Amino acid sequence: MVESVAEPPFPDALGADDAPGPHPLLEPVLGFLGAWRGRGRGGYPTLDGDFAYAQEVSFRHDGRPFLRYEARAWLLDGDGAPLRPAARESGWWRLQADGRVEALVTQPTGITEILVGHAGEGAVDLSTHSVALTPTAKDVTATRRRYTLGDGDADTFTFVHDLAAVGQPLQHHLSATLRRAVGQSTPPTSSWNSSVQ
Numbered sequence: 001m002v003e004s005v006a007e008p009p010f011p012d013a014l015g016a017d018d019a020p021g022p023h024p025l026l027e028p029v030l031g032f033l034g035a036w037r038g039r040g041r042g043g044y045p046t047l048d049g050d051f052a053y054a055q056e057v058s059f060r061h062d063g064r065p066f067l068r069y070e071a072r073a074w075l076l077d078g079d080g081a082p083l084r085p086a087a088r089e090s091g092w093w094r095l096q097a098d099g100r101v102e103a104l105v106t107q108p109t110g111i112t113e114i115l116v117g118h119a120g121e122g123a124v125d126l127s128t129h130s131v132a133l134t135p136t137a138k139d140v141t142a143t144r145r146r147y148t149l150g151d152g153d154a155d156t157f158t159f160v161h162d163l164a165a166v167g168q169p170l171q172h173h174l175s176a177t178l179r180r181a182v183g184q185s186t187p188p189t190s191s192w193n194s195s196v197q
Contacts (some may be wrong), residue, residue: 001148005068006081007070010063011056011062012026012031012060012061012062012068013060013061013062013063014033014034014058014060015029016030016032016033017020020061020063021063022061022183023061023063023064023065023095024055024065024068025065025068025096026061026065028057028095028099028120028124029067029093029095029101029119029124029170030057030085031122031149031154031157032067032147032149032157033061033067034058034059034180034181035057035058035180035181036056036057036058036157036178036179036180036181036185037054037055037056037057037178037179037181038054038055038156038176038177038178038179039052039053039054039055039076039080039158039176039177040052040053040054040055040073040174040175040176040177041053041174041175041176042045042173042175043172043173044165044171044173045163045167045168046096046166046169047068047163049100051075051076052075052076052077052078052080053073053075053076053086053087053174053176054073054074054076054082055071055072055159055176055178056071056072056075056181057070057159057178058070058071059093061168062185063096065096065133066092066093066094067092067093067148068090068092068097069089069090069091069093069103069105070089070090071087071088071089071090072085072087072088072089073085073086073087073088074086081185085109085163087107088107088108089105089106089107089188090105090106091103091104091105091106093102093124095119096166099118099119099120100117100118100119101115101116101117101118101119101124101126102114102115102116102129103115103116103117103126107135109137109138110133110135110136110137110138111132111133111134111137111138111140112131112133112135113128113130113131113140113143114128114129114130114133114140115127115128115129115143115145116129118146122148122149122150122151123146123147123149124145124146124147124148125144125145125146126144126145127142127143127144127145128142128143128144128173130145138165138166139165139166139167140163140164140165141149141164141165141181142163142164142170143161143163143164143170144161144162145160145161145162146158146159146160146161147157148160149157154180155179155180155187156177156178156179156180157177157178158175158176158177159174159175159177159178160172161173161174161176163176176187
């Protein structure tokens with residue numbers, strides 16, 4: 001007989017004040033914790049014109065020095081109504097000393113990226129370390145992702161994604177502005193280290 005477990009005993013936290021408390025190495029990215037929603041625009045030389053999209057992103061932690069990252073997007077028509085699902089990805093940001101970040105991002109289209117970069121002063125800048133592709137995935141050779149908290153507004157962040165794929169050089173692909181989802185609290189502005197044991 002298999003004994004069932006009702007819920008995981010160690011829940012993820014969406015905020016810096018939620019239990020469990022964040023690991024000290026997460027300090028440079030505490031402002032990104034939570035759920036975010038917004039809109040953006042994208043394009044690429046191999047596509048038939050630019051497009052509008054909406055996006056939802058979440059960052060959470062379980063008390064260890066990494067963030068769980070999830071993002072999903074859907075295309076919008078000219079009136080802002082949803083057309084169909086678009087990009088979706090999930091992964092982990094592994095925080096190291098001095099704000100260094102190692103990120104793993106997997107997409108259902110058969111692409112897995114390992115990115116490295118730095119977090120600090122309300123921004124995270126990640127560039128490709130390596131890309132793994134399934135046999136039928138689109139050829140992606142490099143990306144760069146930048147996440148920047150709003151200047152003076154901790155409830156917004158901008159996302160910019162550059163892409164090198166299908167024979168094209170690294171260039172702009174996506175950009176969006178996202179707002180903290182309703183019901184999510186703004187991270188504290190004072191130091192949180194005093195509450196971390």
